[in-house]
Structure formats: structure tokens, C-alpha cells
Amino acid sequence: xxxxxxNAIITTPEDGLLYLVNRLTDKAGFFxxxxxxxxxxxxxxGESSQSISxxxxxxxxxxxxxxxxxxxxxxxxxxxxxxxxxxxxxxxxVDLESFINLCSAHAVYMDSKEYVKFFYSLINIFQIPxxxxxxxxxxxxxxxxxxxxxxxxxxxxxxxxWHKTGSKGKYDxxxxxCNLEVKSSxxxxxxxxxxHSQIFNxxxxxxxxxxxxxxxxxxSINQLMQELLTAPDYCNNFSFAIxxxxxxxxxxxxxxxxxxxxxxxxxxxxxxxxxxxxxVPDDVSSLSYRLDLSEKEPLDIVTVINRINCK
Numbered sequence: 001x002x003x004x005x006x007n008a009i010i011t012t013p014e015d016g017l018l019y020l021v022n023r024l025t026d027k028a029g030f031f032x033x034x035x036x037x038x039x040x041x042x043x044x045x046g047e048s049s050q051s052i053s054x055x056x057x058x059x060x061x062x063x064x065x066x067x068x069x070x071x072x073x074x075x076x077x078x079x080x081x082x083x084x085x086x087x088x089x090x091x092x093x094v095d096l097e098s099f100i101n102l103c104s105a106h107a108v109y110m111d112s113k114e115y116v117k118f119f120y121s122l123i124n125i126f127q128i129p130x131x132x133x134x135x136x137x138x139x140x141x142x143x144x145x146x147x148x149x150x151x152x153x154x155x156x157x158x159x160x161x162w163h164k165t166g167s168k169g170k171y172d173x174x175x176x177x178c179n180l181e182v183k184s185s186x187x188x189x190x191x192x193x194x195x196h197s198q199i200f201n202x203x204x205x206x207x208x209x210x211x212x213x214x215x216x217x218x219x220s221i222n223q224l225m226q227e228l229l230t231a232p233d234y235c236n237n238f239s240f241a242i243x244x245x246x247x248x249x250x251x252x253x254x255x256x257x258x259x260x261x262x263x264x265x266x267x268x269x270x271x272x273x274x275x276x277x278x279x280v281p282d283d284v285s286s287l288s289y290r291l292d293l294s295e296k297e298p299l300d301i302v303t304v305i306n307r308i309n310c311k
Contacts, residue, residue: 002100008032009091018065023073028107030100035089037096039082039103040065040074041112047080052119056126058083059119080115082122094253095126098245101229105245109238125246133252137259140247141221142184142210143172144228145263147235154305157234163243170198171205178204178308186212190267190293196277197287205271206304209293211264218262221251267298 001022008021012032018040023029028041047061061080084091084099102125106118147159164174173180181199183192190209199207219227225244228235248256274296280287 001104002097005030005032005037005100006096009035009037020073024104024107025112028103028112029074030103036086037084037091037099039084039099041080041107041115043078043080043115044111044113045080045115047116054123056085057119057122058085059116061116082119094248098125098248102242102245105238105241109236109241121242125242125249133250134255134259136247137221137251137255138184138186138212138261139182140251141212141224141261142263143182144221144224145210145212146173146180146182146208146266148224148228149263149266150301150305151234153301155233156305159228159235159240160237162240163246164239166243166246175308178206180206180208182208182210184210184212186214190265190296191290192293193288194291195286195288196280197285199271200275200277204308206299207269207271207274207293209265209267209269211266212261213264214260215262216260218260220257220260222256266301267293268301268304269293269296269298270304 005021008019009032012019012021012035014034016034018031018033018038021030021032021037027044028039031038031040043062049062050059051061052059059080059082062078063081064076065074065079066076067074082103084096099122102122106112106115110118143162147157147162150156150158158173158175158180161173161175163169163172171179172182183194185192190211192207192209194207199205225248229241229244274291274293276291277287
């Protein structure tokens, strides 16, 4: 689909008309007009007419679109339109792919509803700055590896609980009666950096340590993301799809394609069993340190999932 859309942006006439490139559902599809990619959805929410312009995307709701022939796949009617704006006449390839993936997820998982809310989510994603790219890559690889690991071991899908309050939330996974915090490391041992108050508090917390290594026989994070997005039995939800695109924007596109990684080990610990400071003086705050868990006995993930009643 992505390649056909790229070709259509180049080849369609610049005559002001809308050309259907890819029909996502009977309510939504990608169009091209004057070298711009448009995500067009039937106005299911009954939005009144409004127009919002940003640096990246223009939103127009309740737009009249007229079909020229009776056999058109989209009939004349009221539609909501996202116009993805090229920079200096060109689309950044990574950003274009993110836009296509997010709109596709909205059409499939949200049934094209809550269009304006989706628009604001899209804007937030495209405004996320790129920083600490390699650290973000390792962290994301570990978190996705945990989603895969838990499902493969227990058939429990925690993808919709991932980054419930965004990547800056307190915990990586917020479940009904516990939290999972993932720490990924490329060190040789189970030594991870922790913020004491984040892990060791009154919440029911589990720390998951993922040891990762650079490995020419491993996979890129792009391959891991694609594996999860196309998995038939898990990761099939809008929350996961949109959070994945947010994280994709925070890593280097070159590293995402070319850095090959593999998981050496995944270990799960309950916070109460590994707390090195049972009491912290009141005059100490923002305590951070490197915690060596090499001598600690990890828990079995199946036992943990049964204990927290995820099934």
C-alpha cells in the first residue's frame, strides 16, 4: 500500500480533483489531490464545518465531495478530510509511513470515528522531538520484547495496557491490579538504572529486566514492530498502534532499520523482593542509582500472570 501511495503522489494529475488511491473501508480511504495525500472519512460523527491548519496537517470537516460517476467506490456526501502537507514539495519517507499507518489504524480499529480527537493525537505525535535516539531504541526494543514474551508464555495480550498515559507515564504497563516497569540494558549483567520512588512505593509493582545484545543474527526494531503489527492473535488494538507510532518518531530511522538486536534474557521481579533501601530519609528525594539484580531470583512469568489475574 505504501508504495502504491508514493507512486500515486508522483503520477496523479494536478487538476484539483481527488483521486482514490487506497480504499481502507467502505467509510475511509486515501486520496491524492495536487500532490497532497489526503485521508478522507465519511462524516460519521456529524461534525459541523470547521477548518484547522498546522505545520504538518490541515483538517477540514463536513466537506461536500461529489463523485463524477455512478460506479465510484465513494458516493457523493459529507466527509472529513486530513490533508498531509509536504515540506518543500516532498514527504519525509519515515513521516509519510507513520501518517499512513496511523490513519489505517484509525480506520480499522476505531471504525473511522472520533475523527477530530484522532486529528489532535496525530498532531501530538508529529510534534514529538527526536532525542536520545539510541537509548530510546533499546528501551522500545525491550518493551516490545516483553509484550511478545508475555503473550508467547501465557497467551495474555498486554499491548493495550502499554503506555496508557504516554511514554512519559509513571509505568510502562498499567494493569488492573499491578504495574509493570521495564528496564532494558545492553550490559553483561542485570544492572539497571532505577528511580527509587518510581519502583519502590505503595503500588503493586513488578520490575522486568530485559538484557539486549547487538547481534548480526538478530532483528531490527522495524522487523519486530512489523511482526507485532501483523500478529493475528495479539497487538490488534488502536492504543497499541498509535503508541507504537509515537515511539517510532523518537528513534533514529537509520538505527530502526540497521541496528540488529536480540534478547539475551528477560527476568521478572516483584519490587518488594528487591528493594535495597527499605527506608529512605525524609530529606532525600529524587534518589536514582544502578541496581544489580544478578544475585536475585527472578519469578516465573506464568506464575506472575496467574497471580495478578490477567487471564
